[in-house]
Structures are given as C-alpha cells and as structure tokens.
Amino acid sequence: MTDTAPQSPAPVVDMRGTSVEFPGVKALTDVDFRLFPGEVHALMGENGAGKSTLIKALTGVHTPAAGEIHLNGSPVAFTGPGQAQDAGISTVYQEVNLCGNLSVAENILLGREPRRFGRAGWIDGRRTRARAAELLARIGLSIDPGSTLASHPIAVQQLVAITRALAVDARVLVLDEPTSSLDTDEVAELFRIMRVLREEGVAILFVSHFLDQVYEISDRMTVLRNGALVGEYRTGELSRIDLVSAMLGRAAGTLAEVERRVERHVPGTEAVVRADGLGRKGAIEPFDIEVRAGEVVGLAGLLGSGRTEMARLLYGADRPDTGTLSVDGAQVRVRGPRSLIARGVVFSSEDRKAEGLVADLTIRDNIVLAMQAARGWARPLPRRTVDALVAEYVEKLDIRPANPDAVVGTLSGGNQQKVLLARWLATKPRLLILDEPTRGIDVGAKAQIQKVVADLAADGMAVLFISAELEEVVRVSDRVVVLRDRRKVAELTGGDISVDRVMSMIAGHGVDPVDPLPEAVDA
Amino acid sequence: ACGGGGGGGSANPGGGAGGQDDGKLVMGFAQVGAESGWRTANTKSVQESATAAGVELKFSDAQQKQENQLKAIRSFIQQKVDVIAFSPVVETGWDAVLLEAKRANIPVILTDRAVDSEDDTLYETFLGSDFVEEGKKAGQWLVDNTQGAVNVVELQGTTGAAPAIDRKEGFESVIAARPDIKIVATQSGDFTRAGGKQVMEAFLKSNPDIDVVYAHNDDMGLGAIEAIKAAGKKPGTDIKIITVDAVKDGMTALANGEINFIVECNPLLGPQLMELAKKVVAGEEVPKRVVTEETTFTQEQAKAALPERKY
Amino acid sequence: MPSRAGVSRLVWPLAALVALIALNAVFTPSFLTLRIQDGHLFGSLVDILRNGAPTLLIALGMTLVIATRGIDLSVGAVAAIAAAVTCVHIAGGGSAIVGMVLALALCVLLGLWNGFLVTVLGIQPIIATLVLMTAGRGLAMLITEGQIITVNNDLFSQIGAGFLVLPIAILISLAALVGVALLTRRTALGMLIEAVGVNPEASRLAGVRSRTIVWTVYVFVALCAGVAGLMLASNVNSADANNLGLWIEMDAILAVVIGGTSLAGGRYSLLGTLLGALVIQTLTTTVYTIGVPTNVTLVFKAVVVIAVCLLQSPRAAGLLRGRASRPSTPDSAEVSAP
C-alpha cells in the first residue's frame, strides 16, 4: 500500500491493530486507522463492515480487545464517550442518539449548558435557548428550540444531533452517516460547514453510503471489509469502480447495470389505493392521490414538506380529519393501520428505531411480525414456512449476520433497515409504502433493493416510494408527486420525470400550484 | 369498584357533622383497622352499644396505620366531639395529640391497648385486657397440667406488635419456674391462619417431638391444627394446644377437643365503654384502669359456653 | 421450551435454590426425606411445592403482564375476593363448584376492569391496578363483613390442601405453567406479547392488536389470582378477607424478576418464573425450619435476595470468570428500545 498521508503534521488519531469482539462475532480484526488534522476522511465499507464499531472503539463506547489508540501521539484508553469528548473528539453516532423527552435546545447543550456565575451557578435557561437557536441557525434549521425533540421527524433529529456535535470546538469531528435522511440542501449546508472546519484544521471522520457525497467532500478514505482493513487511499486516486470493488471484494461490474432503471411493461390502470381530499390539520393539506397496480409512485419534496405525513394518512397510522380513502374502489373506514393492512396496504417507516423494529427480538421474529399479526396469534405460521421465508429474504437482501436468531438490536444500521424491508416485502402487499427504505444501506444492497421494488411492481404490486435522494426517486418511479409546504403541488409522469424538473417543482418554479385532479378543489 | 366507574355509587349516608347540641353524646372512635375477626367483633360491639346507649358515634378506621389514627383524632378535635375513644395502634407517640385534646377539653378513653405516656392526666381511663396477664394465664395452665420434660413451640404474632411482645413475655415469665419446659422453636405466624399453618408445618418437620403449641391467637392455633392433622397426628391429644382470644372458631375447636386451653381476650368492650364515656362526660370519677372481665376456657367450659357465644 | 431468554441466566436462580435446600439439609437432616403418608408424599419439599403454588400461579400471570410493560398490584385483593365469594357461598349452603365458578367469573370481570383502565383510558398500569388493590380488599371484606369465614367442604379443601400423590395445588399451577408455555410458544402469542412490550408503537404500525393482547393478559392474571385465592383459602379452610394474599403481589413480582424477566417489558422466561417462585417459597420455609430469630428474618431475606441477583448480574459473572476477560460492555445503544 502506498503512503497516502499528507506531508503535513503527525496524525491526530492513530489506531493500530484495533480488534473488537462481541459474543460470537469478531466485528473488527487488527485494523489500522489514521486521521490527520485538516482532512475529511471517509470510512467506507458495506453494511456490517465495522465502520460504526471502529468509531465506537475510538470514542470509548467499546473497549477494544486488542490494539492501541494514540491521540496526538500519546496513547489513550477511554472508558466512556464522555472522556473522548473531553479529549476533543466530538461524535455523531449512527442512530440518532438524543433524548426525545427533552427539548431541542436541551439536547444540543446537554452537559454544557451555560450557567450563571460560573461553575457554581444555575443553568441559564434563556441563554441555553438563545445559544441553541444560534447554533441551529448556523446549519440553517429553523425550529423552536423549546420544542420537544421527539415531535420532530427523524431528519430534523439528525440535524439536531449534528448541531450538538458542532457546538463544541473539537479537534476531531466524527460523523457516522450524518446524511442518511437529509435532503440535498441540508447536505450542502453540512458540507459547507465541514469545509470551514477543515480549513480551521479540524480532522473530520465521515461515513456515508452516498458515493457522490464521499467524492465531493473527502480527501482520503479508508476501506473496511468484514471487519478487516482493505486499504487507505487518496480520494482522487481511487475510481468509483475500484472503490466499490474494494468494498465488495469482487469486481463491481454489476453496479452500472443496476443503476439503470429496470424496464417493465406498462402499469395497470385500476387504482389500488385512491385518496380524495384526504387531510389532517397541522400535518398536511387535503390531497388527492391514486396509486395503480404495477406502478411506482415517487414522493418528492423537501424536508418537512409532508411526505411522511401523506404516507401515514394513507396507511391509517394517523387518523385523517377530512376526505376519504378507498382501496380497490371500496371506501375504507380508517381505524388504525390494521384496517389497511387487512386490505394489503403496508408502510415501512423512516424511523426504524422508534417505529419500525422491535430491537430485542430476533431477525426471524421481526421479519414475520407483520404477517403473524395479520393472521392473529392463534394461527401461527408453520415453522417450516417461517424458516423458508426468512432464509429467502436474508439471502435476497443479503442480511448479515445470516443467522435468523441474531437479535436485531445488535445488527449494523444498514442490516436493520434490510430486516424492516424484509418484513414488509414478505407480506406480499397490494400497495407498499416505503419511507426512506434505503436509509443507511450500502451501494450494492441499495441497487438490490431498487431491483426488488421494480420486480415487485412488474408483478403487479403498487409502490409508493419516498426518498430524500432525488436520483433514486427519479430512477424507480413511473410517476412523481411533488410536495411543498405540506401540500401536493404537482404530479409528473413519463418523460417529464427528470431530476431537474422535479427540483424546479420543489423549489416552487414552474406550474404552481397544480392540482391535476380537479375534484380536489372542493375538499 | 368494578363496573360503571365514576365517583358516585358509594354509601355516604347522612352528612351532618356537627349536631353536638341536641343533647346527644357524640363520641369519636378511632379504630386500628379490621385486621382480624377479633377486631371486627370489637368494632361491632362498640357500634351496637353506641346505638343502644343513644350515643352518636363517629367511627374512623385507621387501616392499621398510626398516622391515620392521629389524623382521625385531630379531626375529632376539630369537629368538637364530646369524648374521644381509641385503640392505639402502638403504645408510643401519643403525647402531642393527647395534649391537643386536653387543651380542647375533650376527655379521652383508651381501649384495648395502652399508651406509654408518662403524664397519665392526658387520658381519663384505660379500658382493656392485660396482654402480659394473658400470657401468664397460658403459661400457668401449662405448668399446672404437665409433668416432666415438655417441648413447646410458640407461634408469635406480628413481629413488633404489642400483644405479641406481651403474650410472649408473660408466658415465658411463668414457665421459667419449670426448667423442664423448653421452648424449642418460636416464629412469627403474623396472627393469621395461613401463617400458623405454614410455620407449624415447618416446625413439625424440623422438631420430631413437639408436645405443646402455644399460639398468640386462635387463628394461628387453628392453622396449626390443620398442619398437625396433615402430618398424621391428632391435635389436642398427640400435641396439646394453648391459644389466646376465644373467638367462636377457636371455641368450637376447643369444644371438639382439638385445642386444650384458651385464654379469653374479650373484644366486647362496647357496653363498658359507653358506660365509662357517660360518666367521664358527666364529670364523674372513674378508675384509671379498667380491666375487661376475662376468663379462661378448658374444653368442658367451652362446651358449656359455646351456645351463647356471640362472636 | 418455555424459556427463550438466555438459559444461562437461569443457572443462578437454580443455584440459589439448590444452595437453600442444601442449607436446610445441613441444619435439618430430615429436610430431604420424603415418605408416603395416607397415599401421598409427605415432607418439607412437598410443603414447599404446595405453599409455593399460589405464588407461582400469580407469578405466571404476572410474567405475561410484565412482558407487556405492565404490572398488576391488585392480584392480592382479587385473590381475597375470589376466596370471599366462594367461602361465603359455601358457608351459605351453596355448592363448592358453583361458588368457585362464580368467584372466577367475577375475577374475569375484575381483570376486564383493569385492562379497560390500562388499554382504553391509557392510565399507567401501576396506578390503574392500585385502585383495585385498595378497593378490592374493601370489597372482599364487604362480602365477608370483616369476619373470617370458615368452611367445611371436602371438595373445596382439595384445591389447596389435597393430594394426588403430589399436592393438587402445585399440579394446578404446573399445568397452568405448561399450558401457558405451550399456548404462548406454540402459537404466536408469546412473540406478539414480547413485541408489544419492547416497542408498542412499532408493534401497532406492524398491525399487532396490542390493545386486545394487553387486555387479555390482565384478564388472565386476574384469573390466575382468583385460582390462587381459592388455593390459599382452601389450604386453611377459611377466607380471611383482610390477610389472604396480603403482599403476594410483591412476592409474585419478585419471582418474575428473579427469574430474569425485565420489568421494562419484552423477553420473558416462564421457566425462570418457576424457579423464582420456588426460591421465594424455599426462603420462607428455610426461615421457619432453621429457626432464624424473628427479628433477624428480614435481614436474612435481604441478604439472600441480594446474593441471588448479584450472582445473576453480568458483571458478577465476569468477575467470577476471572478478570482475564475484558470488561467490554456489550453495547446497549442500539439494543435498547426507544
């Protein structure tokens, strides 16, 4: 391996021979990692490669079984994240690790609240809020700092977590998939700040599965595979294809192939689900929508534009105030998700930790949960059916570890997302609503999932697809519905669908506001 | 509390709190609780004799908590009753509230259990049994009716409760005269049948030759009888049983020969209490200590007394 | 079959049980002897099984309630009500069967009531069941008018004190245990209960009928409490509304917790609950058998309970295995439910 280190000073972080073990799993084996001041260093690898584990070993969450960690040349052995923080390492961990019961401001400044009269004084609530508002403004987030964190969608929570990490003057900033739920605008904002920090000499460790982002921001990268080091590279010297094959450990010929939209026959005409003037006060204005069999409808919009709200109404997760919802032409009285699941409408939430997975249960239980719930407890799925089903999806989505008895909470973030997807795919629904289904999923698997979605649609399933990644929406959708400020503003079909068109719709240019279905007016 | 829900429902007959000027004597009575059959009989006796004597009774149940009893007495003082009577949950800690009553010129009568106050002007009189004496009576019967080495097991009341402590003390003080009477095991059965049975079961297995059971109340004795029967022995014959209280179930067992001796602890204090209350309010002199009329029962006496037993 | 939550954790309650029994055997050599008397087994071990049966039965229901993140404080009062209804019925000349059926039907109603408060009104379980804990005992006393109702009924006395070689009470409890184990593990009920306990919102969105499930477990625990009440009353042939099943809710919860089920809901272990209930009953019997002085009893119990749970804890297990193994904390970050 060539030396890729910048000429400049010695590394801030130097991890040598790091190994981490969990009962039955070797998550990291003998990994070396160096991080220099003034660089953005991308840590790359498939889902479960050990990226988050490396970060947790560095910051004292896990105690490594072997290896040394040097910070500014002197050996350190943190026994908790607090110590790492005190030593100048500021971290955003992969899952949003904040306290939902506290306010946004409290979360941002927890443990470092401004106090009156120095150390001895009490916490200054007003200054806490003011300082939090200031920090939020810096990354362009305008929310009430006094509002409860849990009342915000996962993307906003992610931004708050980033804000918290930026609130201290750290020498090392660690960002584990900070952009997984963010829109282009937010990502741009974050990168702007990262660049400023880089100029100031801060060392930044960045994890993302978006190759574009990695190539845009990083200076060097380290690639992990199966818990072992593959190599350390300068970004400019490693082509995408080479990167992907380094991550996957095989030639990446498949990549280009799956990145293309899969051709299908024409979607059917009869609507699986149809909403007329469906709306909920404070969440989303009344809207009309129709999803047909064999069709993939994409939802595009900015953060907070109401995509999730729309999906939740269609699924009965929230109760609508106005409008009607019909499945296969028959009107449905919405009394919670069950009434829609029974009719084949399912929804995979963007917030997998809070609304998706049951962390303490196994992969098997999590996958069959929805099917079993629909059958009722008294009619258990036969063991053989379950095993076959689980094996099928573990293979199809490449869930690792491939052990159906592994507890879901111990899986890597991307693998958790795959388990959630598997649950809903397994129900063979009529309409599949996917809210950020590829959040935190690596390139290979993402392509795989997109292909699965396309195949299902080809088999006649209707799909509603939400993603913050516009390219992805454009790639998979037959039709794109655009939302802005919690209203449906446009609908694009066929040849009209392109990233640029959708972007300009989102931004509020072009036909504004369009209501393609005239009956929506009276709703 | 099942069914409809909501607030209403419960019996709250008649509100009227005042009413002291219609010439009727108003008595506030703060009971310990309803923790045993004995206590319920005691409550019933007080209530019935109040009606019979034309006394208006304000009754409060403390659910076995001293703090509740203190609150109840304070509220009696506030409601300006004519006389306060209560059975203290514990002996200690009454000085302050008794002083308040004294300042408010409300006479106080203690029933059933004493208080440990040094200032005995705080209450007019104490009506009740003498637990130590009860223990002594039980011990005396044992001393008089056995010869040679005797192995006794003791079923104590709730740890820390006054009757448990006193009945143990009285019993031990008398049998000390006979070194060949040995208490081989002693345990708390919490004054309940279930407790008595469980403890006795364990005793029967760990002590091969038990001659006598001394239970601090009938209920534990009745529990012990069940255990003895289950072990294939004959209560009253193979193992002799002495208990305290003389509630109806106990008396029946005594008459049937399953218990050998019962020391009475009379719960029917009502009539005596009403009499004392009237005298106290009228300003008459009453003795500082009135011991309840209590006796002991052998099996023959029980057979004779049983038909007239009220509780 | 009944257990899934880490069999290794059950080693320590089991060890505690064995240690307690060994302690007894040392103090009272006859402790382990069993003999046949009147056609059934007789001995201290049999007593432990018989006296532990009501706690086990209630703990069984409590395990399911706790698995859904709930708790039921009213079981003692419900037991007292069941006992009171049956005994008053029998004492009034009714048949034992009718009395028991009446009592258990009433228990189902009480369970429905608790479930209603928890699921429909959304009141926190501890406080919702506190209502019945307080009022229920009053209800039981109202039925008996504060008297201890003594009954003489052969059929009734079989439930708590009868034998079919082994005590009938423990046979009932074990049958219930096996029944529940089969019911929850052979059907999907167990998994759905755990899902609701770990993450109620995710379960709702997955279409689990969480309300029905939670409601059902409250009815079930009330039914268990009712049967346990019958056992307790039958054992002494009387219903003591004030003292019957007093604090049994604490014993039951303790049994569940010793058995390794977390009060935070989720994974549960019925086998653990069985061990927990036996440990508790053995502890009580030990106090009587080895003659712990009454004023030391509680300290003795405290020491044993603490010893059991310290040994059970992961940290202690690590210490015992020797410091050689690194203290890497398994990361609970992503495991814990939100």
Add this chain to the structure above:
Amino acid sequence: MTSPSRTSRVPQRFLPVIATFVVFIATFGTGSIRYEGFASGQVVANLFIDNAHLIVLAVGMTFVILTGGIDLSVGSVVALSSMIAAAGLQAGWPAWLAVLASLAAGSALGLLMGLVIHHFQVQPFIVTLAGMFLARGLCFLISVESVSIKDKTFRAAATGSFELPGDVVVTYSVVIALLVVAVGAYVLHLTRFGRTVYAVGGSESSARLMGLATGRAKVGVYVISGFCSGLGGLLFSLYMLSGYGLHGVGMELDVIAAVVIGGTLLAGGVGYVVGSLAGVLVLGTVQTLISFDGTLTSWWTKIVIGVLLLAFIVLQRLIVRRREQ
C-alpha cells in the same frame, strides 16, 4: 435570528400537573360543600402538616422514577430513620447526632443500592426490595418494640408551630417539606445533574453516548432518595414522637402513587416535583374526606379510597386527553 415561538409548548408539557391541581381543587370544593368546616384554612394546612413526610419522600422518589428506576425501600427507611433517632436519643445522644445519624443511614443505604444497581446492572425493583427488607430488619435488630422519643429538642420541634394569617397554624415540618420541594425543583431544572437525570430517563444509552455522567446520575438519585427517606423518617418521628419497626408499612406505594398521580411517567424522563407535591395533596385530600365523613365502616373506607382515587385519575386523564386533541 430565528424567532423561536415559545407558545403553547410549555402548558402541553405541564398538562398532567395542571390537571392534577385542577382535580385537586375541584375535589376540595366538593368536600367543602359536603362537609361543614371542611373549607377552612386549617384543613388545608393540616393537609401539609399530616403529609410533610410524604412530600419529602415524593421528591426523592421523583428523582428515582425520572431515571426510569423505582425505590421500594422508602417506607422501611422511614422506619429505620425514626428508629435510629429514637433509639439514639434514648441512649442519650444529643439531638443533632441523632438527626445526623438518621440522615447518614438513609443516604448510605441509598448509595449502597445505587451502586449495586449501576455497577452490577441489577434491576432497581429487586435491589430496593432487598433494601426494604434490610432496613426493616435493621429496625428489629435495634428494637422489636416501639421506642418513644422523650428528648426536649425533638418535642419542641414537634409541637412548635407558627401562625399564618387567618388563625392557621403550621409546623416546622411543613417548612422543611416545602424547602425540599424547592431544592428538588432547583436541582432538577437548574443543574446539570438534574438535566442528566432527565436524559437518563429519556434514553440511557443516548445519554451515555452524549458523554453525560450517567453512572453518577443513576447512583445519585438513589442517594437523594435515601437522604429524603432519612429526612422523611425524621419528620415522621416528629409527627409520631416515636421510632418503630412497623412505621411506614406500605408507605412506598403511597409515595409511588403520589408521584405517578402527579403526572410522572414510570418509564422515566417525564415529570416534575411540583406534580408529586400535587399528588401527595390528592392522597391527603382523600384521607381527609374519609375522616370527615365518620360513618364509613372499615371496608367502605377502603372502597371509598379506591373510588376517589379512581375518580381522580380518570378525571385527570380526561382533562389531559381533551387538551391534547
């Protein structure tokens, strides 16, 4: 630059507490109409006097429950504290030593339990249950009988009182209890320790990843609860003028009920000490209503307590629901 609109959020979070107070006042009003002499200032004052110890315990318990834990030992520690004070005074200790010993015993037991809970990861329920056995057991080791307090200082503190306008008399205990509420609120809301307590209750793993001293907070709350139990025990011994191993049996349930009625979530992370104060007042009012009635038999007393409790929580729940929509 953004204008954080601080509207309607705060009442939303305070809703359960406010609802508790509303229901409390409503019930009190009902009592005043029903019973003569109920609506006096002294009855309100007595509510505080009679429940001063519960208020102190509830403050400590609030800390524990906010972290998602529970402390079952409080009732027993009250007994132990009263016992230590009484036995100490009987043995001729000066009053300050008895006070100090009681507080130290409570805090030490709390510390012990907290350390076991945190370092051995044993469930709080079981540890504090063992603590409950232990504390009560220690009482009986000191003395099986109740010990009366004859010390002059204690008696003076117990009977001492001062008058508020309107002929209302309150004891020193009330002042201490309210002081504890104030200090509790201060610590919870205006110190970093307090913030950490809330964070641990919200998500312990997140709090740890945020670098907070979660261990210190988790152990700390049990020390606080132990201290409050010790102090509550002292107030209780002033109220009873005795120490006794059977004092405070089942008191832990009253305390937990008060805290939960006051709107604190048993799962942790949500709640206020002021709510707990309201919860204690609610329970006290139920008691007062019962004792003002004076016609209830022992069993009707229990039933009525249950029904009133039910009425309270259902009403509170309905108010919260209505407002949430």
